[in-house]
Amino acid sequence: MSEDRMETEAPEEKKDVTDLLLQDILTGTLPAGTWLKQIDLERRYDCTRPEVRRALDRLSQKRLVQHNPNRGYQVYELDDQRTREISDIRVILETGIADRMIANATPEAVRDLRELANVFDEMSFRGSIMEHYDANLAFHRALLMLAGNIELVNIIAEIRQRTASAPVSQWRTRARIEQSAREHHLMVDALEARDLPELRRLIEIHIRQAPIKA
Amino acid sequence: MSEDRMETEAPEEKKDVTDLLLQDILTGTLPAGTWLKQIDLERRYDCTRPEVRRALDRLSQKRLVQHNPNRGYQVYELDDQRTREISDIRVILETGIADRMIANATPEAVRDLRELANVFDEMSFRGSIMEHYDANLAFHRALLMLAGNIELVNIIAEIRQRTASAPVSQWRTRARIEQSAREHHLMVDALEARDLPELRRLIEIHIRQAPIKA
DNA sequence: GTAGGCGGAATTGGCTCCATTTTTGGAGAA
DNA sequence: TTCTCCAAAAATGGAGCCAATTCCGCCTAC
Structure with a gap:
């Protein structure tokens, strides 16, 4: 009838202001320390004052913006202190469920993960920064899904958002991206071989973004 | 001059509406499934419409209320599924830092924890349900603080809020409360004795609210 | 008698106006 | 010339008003 006209007539889909602001923070378009004036955001995203306020309130609840x-x-x-603390939490959580990931690693799951790792490789060449970021998210989401704990997947996603502003800038280096890509494949290898210690080692290295050895 | 008059003249401190609503949900005053009409909340907490809306939005972000x-x-x-998943996460996190808690367990810290465990005992006899809840929170907060990871303390506090409605009803039984109190003291004992496996065992039992053995 | 449609009441949700607070720029004095 | 104080402008944050949507009850028609 008249409901499906939107798709083609209005290509600018009405995305939530919170998501738009979140993206600009994660991609580094709005660097750390930037003052988020309500008037500016109102004009920037072409939205109303209450929408801006709700977005700011939500992101301050998630500790992505600070409210004075x-x-x-x-x-x-x-600061470095908090970054290290968050990394510690992720290491504990993700290595803590490595055994369950291996237990649920069916051949199909391994195949899907390999495909997602390949997509990440692909995006590091031809994708935008956001597509690349999403591909990384998709891989890790699928990996964590193996543990069979949906709440945990969500919590880790939230935690990772808290510290994403720094890593994105780190991603700028080609070497770091390629190492991440290699680590993805190595993790799938360890998963397939059911090598628990190796998988745990790789997860920790990957989270801490430490130089890989061996 | 005239700033410190509030303390005695206005005993009804202006608490945040979000906290008040959160308390009513956690204590079971507003049971699961209850419709939260804005006009009712406005009168109930004697606040304005925007305050009610912000509280509802925040709690829906935390998945404590559902927005239709x-x-x-x-x-x-x-559901039980989610409750179990959240318990699993807490077990992984809190047993995962047990070694650090032991490493930082100075005699003073042990003494403070014992005192907090005593306060919990005290509150189970003479305190209100909310004071009891707070005493429990204070003990666990101090225990987790030993790990030296402030972010982790906050995250666990958030996680625990997501599923607190069920446990509070479980608290109704006197037996369960007394067991919790005993477990608190046993945890402090294990901490003092630097018995890592025992501490881990107790933490898991305590979180899962399983019947204690030995 | 029952089912379907229609109208009114109530509730949600967006928006704009306004008060309070902070900041910045300028003027005056040391 | 510099520091301080005052005033004006701007930004935050609150509150009430109004439109849009939904739900419930009633009436009508079959």
Whole structure:
């Protein structure tokens, strides 16, 4: 009838302001420390004041922006201390479920993971920064899904968002990207071989972004 | 001058509406499935419409209430699946840092924890349900603080809020409360004795609220 | 008698206006 | 010339108003 006209007539889909602001923070378009003035965001995303406010409130709940009462909001500036703490948490969680990932690693799951690792490789050549980021997310999401704990997947996704502003800038280096890609494949290898210690070692290396050895 | 008059003249401190609503959900005053009409909440907490809306939005982000567009909000009905998953996450995290808790367990820290465990005992006799809940939170917060990871303390606090509605009802039984109190003291004992396997065992039992043995 | 459609009441959700607070720029004095 | 104080402008944050959507009850028609 008249419901499906939108798809072609209005290509600019109405995405949520929260997501748009989140993307700009994650991609580094709005660097850490930037003051997020409501007027500016209103014009930037062509939305109303309450929408801006809700987005800022949500992101401050997620600790992505800092709220200074009667002063304003600014992109969260995370120090090395906190970055290390968050990495520690991820290491504990993700190595803690490595055994379950191996237990549920069916041949089909391994094949799917390999495909997602390949997509990541592909995107590092031809994709935009956001497509690349999404491909990475998709791989890790599928990997964590093997543990059979959906809540855990969501929590790790939230945690990773808290510290994503730094890694994205680290991604700028070609060497780091290629190492990540290699680590993805190595993790799938360890998964297929059901080598628990090796998988745990790789996960820790991957999270801490340490130089790979051996 | 005139700033410190509040303390005595206005005993009704202005708490955040989000916290008040959260408490009513956690204590079971608003059971699962209850429709949260904005006009009711406005009168119930004597606040304005925007405050109610922000509280509902925040709690829906935390998945404590469910948002039905153009219909309203209702208290989230959590299934056993999710409860188990969240317990698993807590077990992994809290047993995963048990070694660090032992490493940082100074005599003073052990003494403070014992005191907090005593406060919990005290509150189970003479405190309100909320004071009891807070005493429990304070003990676990201090215990987790030993790991020296502030982010982790916050994350566990968030996670625990997601599924607290069920446990609170379980608290109704006197036997369960007394077991929790005993487990607190046993955990401090294991910490003092630097018995890592025993501490891990106790933490898992405590989180899963399983019957204690030995 | 029952089912379907219609109208009114109530609730949600967006928007704009306004007060309070902070900041910045300028003017005056040391 | 520089520091301080005051005033004006701008930004935050709150509150109430109004439109849009939904739900419930009633009436009508079959």
